[in-house]
Amino acid sequence: MAEAPLSTALAVAPPTPATPQAIREAYKRSKAALLEQLRGPGSSTRGIHTLLARLARECDAVLRQLWDAAGLPAGFALVAVGGYGRGELFPHSDVDVLVLMPDGASCESDEGLRGRIEQFIGQCWDVGLEIGSSVRTVDECVAQSQADVTVQTSLLESRLLAGDPRLFTRFQKAFAAALDPRAFFVAKTLEMRQRHTKFENTPYSLEPNCKESPGGLRDLQVILWVARAAGLGRSWDELARKGLATAFEARQIKRNEALLSLIRARLHLLARRREDRLVFDLQTVVAESFGYSNEVAPNGRIVSRASEVLMKRFYWAAKAVAQLNQILLLNIEERLNPSGQEPQPINERFLNKAGMLEVASDDLYLQKPQAILETFLLYQTTVGVKGLSARTLRALYNARQVMDAKFRRDPVNRATFRAMLTAPEGITHAMRLMNQTSVLGRYLWVFRRIVGQMQHDLFHVYTVDQHILMVLRNVRRFFIAEHAHEYPFCSQLAAGWDRPYVLYIAALFHDIAKGRGGDHSELGSHEVRSFCRLHGFPKEDAALIEFLVREHLTMSRIAQKEDLSNPAVIQAFAERVGNERYLTALYLLTVADIRGTSPKVWNAWKGKLLEDLFRYTSRLLGGSAPDPDAEIEARKREALVQLGLYALPFEGHKKLWDTLDVRYFMRHDPGDIVWHTRHLARHAGGPRPIVRARLSPVGEGLQVLVYTPDQPDLFARICGYFEQAGFSILDAKVHTAADGHALDTFQVVSAMVPEHHRELISMVEAELPHVIDAAGPLPAPSRGRVSRRVKSFPIAPRVSLTPDEKAQRWVLSISASDRVGLLYSVARVLARHKINLQMAKVSTLGERVEDTFLVDGPELQQNRRQIEIETELLEALAEA
Numbered sequence: 096m097a098e099a100p101l102s103t104a105l106a107v108a109p110p111t112p113a114t115p116q117a118i119r120e121a122y123k124r125s126k127a128a129l130l131e132q133l134r135g136p137g138s139s140t141r142g143i144h145t146l147l148a149r150l151a152r153e154c155d156a157v158l159r160q161l162w163d164a165a166g167l168p169a170g171f172a173l174v175a176v177g178g179y180g181r182g183e184l185f186p187h188s189d190v191d192v193l194v195l196m197p198d199g200a201s202c203e204s205d206e207g208l209r210g211r212i213e214q215f216i217g218q219c220w221d222v223g224l225e226i227g228s229s230v231r232t233v234d235e236c237v238a239q240s241q242a243d244v245t246v247q248t249s250l251l252e253s254r255l256l257a258g259d260p261r262l263f264t265r266f267q268k269a270f271a272a273a274l275d276p277r278a279f280f281v282a283k284t285l286e287m288r289q290r291h292t293k294f295e296n297t298p299y300s301l302e303p304n305c306k307e308s309p310g311g312l313r314d315l316q317v318i319l320w321v322a323r324a325a326g327l328g329r330s331w332d333e334l335a336r337k338g339l340a341t342a343f344e345a346r347q348i349k350r351n352e353a354l355l356s357l358i359r360a361r362l363h364l365l366a367r368r369r370e371d372r373l374v375f376d377l378q379t380v381v382a383e384s385f386g387y388s389n390e391v392a393p394n395g396r397i398v399s400r401a402s403e404v405l406m407k408r409f410y411w412a413a414k415a416v417a418q419l420n421q422i423l424l425l426n427i428e429e430r431l432n433p434s435g436q437e438p439q440p441i442n443e444r445f446l447n448k449a450g451m452l453e454v455a456s457d458d459l460y461l462q463k464p465q466a467i468l469e470t471f472l473l474y475q476t477t478v479g480v481k482g483l484s485a486r487t488l489r490a491l492y493n494a495r496q497v498m499d500a501k502f503r504r505d506p507v508n509r510a511t512f513r514a515m516l517t518a519p520e521g522i523t524h525a526m527r528l529m530n531q532t533s534v535l536g537r538y539l540w541v542f543r544r545i546v547g548q549m550q551h552d553l554f555h556v557y558t559v560d561q562h563i564l565m566v567l568r569n570v571r572r573f574f575i576a577e578h579a580h581e582y583p584f585c586s587q588l589a590a591g592w593d594r595p596y597v598l599y600i601a602a603l604f605h606d607i608a609k610g611r612g613g614d615h616s617e618l619g620s621h622e623v624r625s626f627c628r629l630h631g632f633p634k635e636d637a638a639l640i641e642f643l644v645r646e647h648l649t650m651s652r653i654a655q656k657e658d659l660s661n662p663a664v665i666q667a668f669a670e671r672v673g674n675e676r677y678l679t680a681l682y683l684l685t686v687a688d689i690r691g692t693s694p695k696v697w698n699a700w701k702g703k704l705l706e707d708l709f710r711y712t713s714r715l716l717g718g719s720a721p722d723p724d725a726e727i728e729a730r731k732r733e734a735l736v737q738l739g740l741y742a743l744p745f746e747g748h749k750k751l752w753d754t755l756d757v758r759y760f761m762r763h764d765p766g767d768i769v770w771h772t773r774h775l776a777r778h779a780g781g782p783r784p785i786v787r788a789r790l791s792p793v794g795e796g797l798q799v800l801v802y803t804p805d806q807p808d809l810f811a812r813i814c815g816y817f818e819q820a821g822f823s824i825l826d827a828k829v830h831t832a833a834d835g836h837a838l839d840t841f842q843v844v845s846a847m848v849p850e851h852h853r854e855l856i857s858m859v860e861a862e863l864p865h866v867i868d869a870a871g872p873l874p875a876p877s878r879g880r881v882s883r884r885v886k887s888f889p890i891a892p893r894v895s896l897t898p899d900e901k902a903q904r905w906v907l908s909i910s911a912s913d914r915v916g917l918l919y920s921v922a923r924v925l926a927r928h929k930i931n932l933q934m935a936k937v938s939t940l941g942e943r944v945e946d947t948f949l950v951d952g953p954e955l956q957q958n959r960r961q962i963e964i965e966t967e968l969l970e971a972l973a974e975a
Contacts, residue, residue: 115161115164115218115221115222118157118160118161118222119221119222119223122153122154122157122222122223123223125153126150126153126186129146129149129150129153130186130364132146133146133186133360133361133364134364134384140350140353140354140356140357141353143353143356143357143360144183144353144356146360147183147184147185147356147360148182148183150183150184150185150186151175151179151182151183151184154179154184154190154224155175155256157222157224158173158190158192158219158224158256158257159173159256159257161215161218161219161222162215162256162257162258163257164218165211165212165214165215165218166211167194167208167211167212167215167258168200168208169259170196170197170200170259170262171194171195171196171197171200171258171259171262172194172195172255172257172258172259172260172262172263172266173192173193173194173195173255173256173257173258174192174193174194174195174253174254174255174256174263174266175190175191175192175193175253175254175255175256176191176192176193176229176249176250176252176253177189177191177227177248177249177252178191178252179191179192180249180252180253180254181252182254185356185359185360185363185369186360186363186364187225187363187366187367187368187369187370188225188363188369189225189226189227189369190219190224190225190226190227191226191227191228191249192219192226192227192228192229192256193228193229193230193231193236193250193253194212194215194228194229194230194231195231195232195233195236195258195262195263195266196230196231196232197232197233197259197262198232198233198234199232200232202230212230216228225369233262233265233266233269234269236250236266236269236270237269237270237273240270240273240274241273244279244282244283244286247274247279247282248283248320250270251270251274251320251323251324252320252323253266253267253270274324276321276324276325276326276431277431277432279320279321279324280321280324280325280427280428280431283317283320283321284317284321284424287313287314287317290307290313291309293307294307294308294309296309297309297557297561298310298311298410298413298414298417299410299413299547299557299558299560299561300557300561301375301549301557301558302372302373302374302375303372303373303409303410303413304371304372304373305355305358305359305362305371305372305373305409306359306371307371308413309413309417310412310413310414310415310416310417310420311355311413311416312352312355312356312359314416314417314420315348315352315355315416315420317420317424318334318420318423318424318427321424321427322334322339322423322427325427325430325431327339327427327430331345331348331349332345334423339423339426339427339430340419340422340423340426341489341493343493344419344422344423344489344492347415347419348416348419351412351415351416351419352416354408354409354412355409355412355413355416358373358381358405358409359371361381361384361385362377362381365377365380365381365384373406373409378402378405378406379400379401379402381402381405382400382401382402382404382405383401385405387401387402387404387405388401389401402549403548403549406547406549407547407548407549409547410546410547410558411546411547414531414533414546414547417531418488418492418531418532418533419492421485421488422485422488422489422492423485425451425484425485425488426485429485438453440455441473441477443455444459444463444466444469445466445469445470445473447477447479447480448484450479450480450481450482451480451481451482451483451484451487452470452473452474452477452480452482452483452484452487453483453484453486453487454466454470454484454486454487454490457486457489457490458490459490460490460491460493460494460497461493461494461497464494464497464498464502464505464508465505465507465508465511467491467494467497467498467502467508467534468508468511468512468515468534468538469511470483470487470491471515471525471528471529471534472511472514472515472518472525474521474524474525474528475515475518475520475521475522475524475525476518476521483528483532488532491532491534492532495533495537498534498537498538502537502538503537503538503540508538509629509630509631510631512538512630513630513631513632516596516599516600517596522567522571522599523564523567523568523571526564526567526603527564530546530560530564536560539603539626541607541608541622542560542563542603542607544610544611545558545559545560545563545606545607545609545610546558546560547560548560548609548610557691557692557693559606559609559610562606562691562692563602563603563605563606563607565690565691566602566605566606566684566687566688566690566691567599567602567603568691569602569686569687569688569690569691570595570598570599570602570683570684570687571595571599573585573586573588573589573683573687574586574589574590574592574595582686582702584706585682585683585686588679588682588683589683592679592680592683594636596636597636597639597640597643597680598643598680598683598684598687600623600626600627600632600640601623601640601643601644601647601680601684602684602687602688604619604622604623604626604640604644605619605643605644605647605684605688606619607619607622607623608622616644616645616646616647616648617645619644619645620641620642620644620645622644623637623640623641623644624637624641627640627641639676639677639680642677642681643680643681643684646671646672646681647681647684647685647688649668649671649681650668650681650682650685650705650708650709651685651688651689651705653668653708654701654704654705654707654708655701655704655936655938655945655947656908656936656938656945656947657936657947658762658934658949659704659707659708659711660758660761660762661761662723665708665711665712665715666715668708668712669712669715669716672712672716674716675713675716675717678709678712678713678716679709682705682709685705686702686705689701689705698794698795698825698844699791699793699794699795700791700793700794700795700796700825700826700842701938702794703793703794723757723761726761727757727760727761730760730763730764730765730768731752731760731768733765734765734768734769734772735748737765737766737769738769738772738773741769741773743772743773743776747776747777748772748776750776750779750780751771751772751775751776751779752772753833754779754780754832754833754834754836755830755832755833755838756833758830758933759830759832759838762828762830762934763828763840766792767798767840770787770789770798770800771800771802771838771840774787774800774802775800775802775838778802779834779836780834780836782804783803783864784801784802784803784863784864784867784868785800785801785802785803785864786799786800786801786802786859786860786863786864786867787799787800787860788800788855788856788859788860789856790852790856791842793842795844796825796842796843796844796845797822797842797843797844797845797852797855797856797859798840798841798842798843799840799841799843799859799863800838800839800840801813801837801838801839801840801841801863801867802836802837802838802839803836803837803864803867804835804836804837805831805835805836805837806837806867807926807929808873808923808926809837809839809867810827810829810839810922810925810926810932810935811873811919811922811923811925811926812866812867812869812873813839813841813863813866813867814918814919814922815866815873815874815876815919815922816862816863816866817841817843818876818916818918818919820845820858820859820862821845821846821847822843822844822845823843823844823845823937824841824842824843824918824935824937825842825843825844825937826841826842826935826936826937827839827840827841827842827932827934827935827936827937828840828841828934828935829932829933829934829935830933831931831933873923873926876916876919876920876923892909892910892911892912892969892972892973893908893909893910893911894907894908894909894965894968894969894972895907895908895909896908896955896961896964896965899949904933904949904950904951905949905950905951905955906947906948906949906950907947907948907949907950907968908945908946908947908948909921909944909945909946909948909968909972910943910944910945910946911943911944911972911973912943912944913943913944917944917972918937918944918946920971920972921946921948921968921971921972923971924964924967924968924971925948925950927967928952928954928960928963928964929952929953929954930950930951930952930954930955930964931950931951931952932948932949932950933949933950933951934947934948934949935947935948935949936948
């Protein structure tokens with residue numbers, strides 16, 4: 096059955112009594128009746144603007160009654176401004192009003208007047224209006240609008256609610272006379288760019304703001320503001336009549352504006368407050384209000400979530416708005432600043448119009464579809480071209496139907512796209528622009544499938560297509576000298592790399608098969624193999640690109656989960672990559688990939704692990720077979736040289752070093768060995784815990800050294816202390832000396848470390864020994880708060896306990912949603928079963944943890960005990 100418009104059955108509000116209490120009750124009933132129309136379910140956008148206008152009119156009626164009751168002088172006026180001035184009101188938006196006073200009136204000198212205005216505003220709040228108020232004369236309005244573009248914008252959309260119409264007319268004339276359309280346009284476009292920068296210039300974050308994000312409602316409002324200021328129109332139909340938009344573009348804008356408005360209105364309604372962000376908590380309930388539901392496979396697995404359907408619809412709408420915003424703003428700019436320069440021909444199809452690439456004819460793409468990709472190649476390679484003109488953007492927007500299967504098979508188009516990938520510069524900007532204009536997904540059909548696709552892995556903060564373009568940008572920056580300071584080692588490697596396009600293509604395809612089910616790395620390798628063959632790339636390059644896509648997760652997994660001091664780990668990885676060229680390419684792609692997931696995921700410690708793995712493997716591939724004895728002797732020699740700088744007694748290190756075995760020296764670099772020896776040589780074998788801390792030499796956070804007689808629950812007690820003190824553990828190297836002492840090193844981070852590291856170091860060194868000495872049972876773990884995202888997209892905890900290659904120790908791997916106290920909960924289970932910990936690698940990926948432990952203990956030799964341990968670990972991970 097067809098869904099009824101929202102405006103259907105809206106009853107006319109009865110006359111409202113004059114007492115504030117009666118006004119409040121009548122307004123509450125009237126508003127509730129209107130909002131009931133909004134509850135759905137259904138995704139039809141018909142009538143949403145009618146409903147928002149009705150909400151505004153209900154508010155108008157209340158304000159008029161309160162204004163009349165306030166008894167303000169006859170020469171005053173009540174004016175609606177801002178969003179409310181447009182005549183639309185969202186359920187929990189502010190009601191912005193201006194009390195307009197005649198010249199000479201002053202609240203400061205007239206206490207009676209001030210009292211009446213304060214009473215009026217107070218009664219507005221009492222009635223339940225979320226009022227935003229200002230009190231000004233006409234001259235004050237004009238002066239403040241000149242000083243503040245936000246005030247100017249608010250006053251631009253004004254309408255009279257009550258009071259003296261002549262005063263309001265005088266205000267409008269004075270405001271219009273003082274308004275400079277060109278200056279206003281510049282101010283609003285600069286403001287828009289700053290706003291977009293806050294959202295990283297993408298509408299594709301996983302929790303977008305449907306009002307403020309790029310492609311949101313604010314972008315549409317900016318168009319109408321600058322058009323209105325320039326006298327070019329106040330509605331989409333007016334802009335179409337004056338040639339600033341086509342009839343088709345006006346329809347598209349109205350359709351997408353209605354969808355974004357409906358989403359925003361339902362967000363307000365369901366959150367019961369002003370909430371413009373599609374946060375994870377609300378995505379599912381908003382999706383359900385649209386009538387969407389999870390698609391579930393026969394085996395019970397969720398194939399697609401209701402929230403994914405809603406978000407994909409939102410992203411496509413935001414993308415269309417962003418495109419149309421650019422077209423219309425360029426058209427308005429041309430009307431405001433007509434260029435006297437004649438466009439300069441680039442070739443017979445394109446012109447350079449004041450730095451903007453312009454098509455020579457409106458139907459160029461319909462007549463010559465091959466010119467579509469040529470547009471982006473010229474944008475990428477032509478000196479002085481910094482963007483596409485409104486005419487070009489409009490022609491692209493209207494040429495989508497010609498980008499079909501025949502277009503994708505055209506050898507000329509394939510050659511053009513290949514030229515773009517192999518051009519010396521401009522690849523990032525070209526690909527982003529192709530995605531913004533929907534050309535990339537229409538040429539690479541496989542890319543279209545991941546446009547706007549969400550990721551529920553708790554560490555990606557972008558949709559798949561935006562993550563891919565972010566990784567492409569990161570790879571490109573390795574080859575740009577201006578960015579060499581960011582990752583000097585990567586830039587050094589990139590400087591010696593001969594074919595950057597190999598890495599660009601690998602970046603473009605590494606996650607292209609996400610969301611299909613199955614191994615996306617393997618599926619992606621098949622896709623890129625076909626792409627390379629169709630685009631004529633050499634076989635050796637194609638083989639490397641395919642390898643990179645298939646193995647793009649391998650290096651990160653080994654660096655963060657395996658023991659890099661084990662020569663067998665390095666040997667196996669070296670055999671997998673095969674040669675130094677493949678290793679270098681994989682390293683560069685891995686760094687770019689991790690950096691492109693989320694600003695929170697990358698840290699210096701992960702960078703060091705990857706660099707260590709690269710250097711160890713490179714040495715092996717270069718012909719230097721690992722010789723543990725020679726490596727250890729080299730580390731000892733270097734450590735002794737450094738110790739000589741600290742006036743340690745002759746052979747003062749010997750007592751400590753004699754208790755340490757090969758594994759200790761393999762797992763610590765000379766700098767760590769020196770630090771340990773300086774602080775422990777005098778205390779070797781002592782009965783008291785020694786704790787030392789310093790700023791980490793390998794990145795943010797602290798490095799903490801613990802030396803104490805070993806005890807079964809030592810690791811758990813230390814983890815419990817770090818949890819209580821607000822630290823997160825990134826890495827733990829646990830070693831038991833021959834004399835029964837534990838020598839453990841922890842990498843920990845805290846938000847307070849940079850500013851207060853001295854205080855934190857003193858605190859850890861003073862408090863942790865007492866915690867280690869404490870007798871009695873381990874305290875219960877605290878119940879940490881689970882983040883909104885984890886609540887919305889929980890992941891089932893996983894535990895894996897497998898013997899290592901030599902069957903001497905066990906590798907324990909856990910995966911779960913992150914929360915405070917998680918590691919301590921795991922450590923308590925291990926302590927309860929007297930399991931010895933030899934190594935811990937703690938990897939936090941956004942709000943998911945992937946931790947690996949090397950353990951041993953007698954209970955692990957019994958199958959029944961193993962099952963008990965795994966069960967208890969799963970229970971500990973599941974506790975919220």
